[in-house]
Amino acid sequence: MSKALERRARMREALIEAAERAIAARGLSGLKTRKLAQEIGVANGGVYNLVEDVDELILRVGSRTLARLDASLSLAEISGPATPREMLARIAVAYCDFAADNLELWRALFEHRMQPGKPVPEWAVTEQMDLFRHIYKPLAVLFPQRSATQLGVTARSLFSAVHGMVALGLEQKLIAVPLNALRQEIATLTRAMIDGLTAKRD
Known part of the structure; x- marks a missing residue:
């Protein structure tokens, strides 16, 4: 696996883990992609490079x-x-x-x-x-x-x-x-x- 793919896999896992924490704390209504992007250090639209939607x-x-x-x-x-x-x-x-x-x-x-x-x-x-x-x-x-x-x-x-x-x-x-x-x-x-x-x- 290339370094770029490895980095994407790590970021994807970090995104899912951040989403899990958000839902655990506040339910589905607490899931905000903008906040998730900030938490894992990507641009706002970067979330959709890691998951489809x-x-x-x-x-x-x-x-x-x-x-x-x-x-x-x-x-x-x-x-x-x-x-x-x-x-x-x-x-x-x-x-x-x-x-x-x-x-x-x-x-x-x-x-x-x-x-x-x-x-x-x-x-x-x-x-x-x-x-x-x-x-x-x-x-x-x-x-x-x-x-x-x-x-x-x-x-x-x-x-x-x-x-x-x-x-x-x-x-x-x-x-x-x-x-x-x-x-x-x-x-x-x-x-x-x-x-x-x-x-x-x-």
Whole structure:
């Protein structure tokens, strides 16, 4: 790699890291390309020599967030033996903990909207969908008779329920719930959903 390409790669990484800090501190509304340019020492328009546009910059920050979420869920999986039911409850609580610890970055994953008419890049979709494997694997053990498509629908339904509880529970302006209570409720909900699905199967 030439020195020019190496420098561009370093500047690009510095830009993404600066954007990550800005979002973590102030949310998506705090992301200002002019300030980012000043922080990494490039001209105002220099940001767009490093990323295609703001959408790509936000998605690159989201990629880093998803990687850390993936690591957190993986850690929950290996923290000790558990039945598939308890593993799903453990993963759900780990998701809640990650959201609480990385609130603005986590929110940005769901609040960001692409420019009208611009699709989400395939690489970003793939990263998002890959995280469902944490839910899919224990569900596949619980419901071996289900097809991959059916398991995928169940995994998304379970995620949606847990995500909704986390989103509302952490919302400070509406019905914020103490974190310990929220964690307990999420674990209880997850177990109840699995019990219901298991009973329906039988």
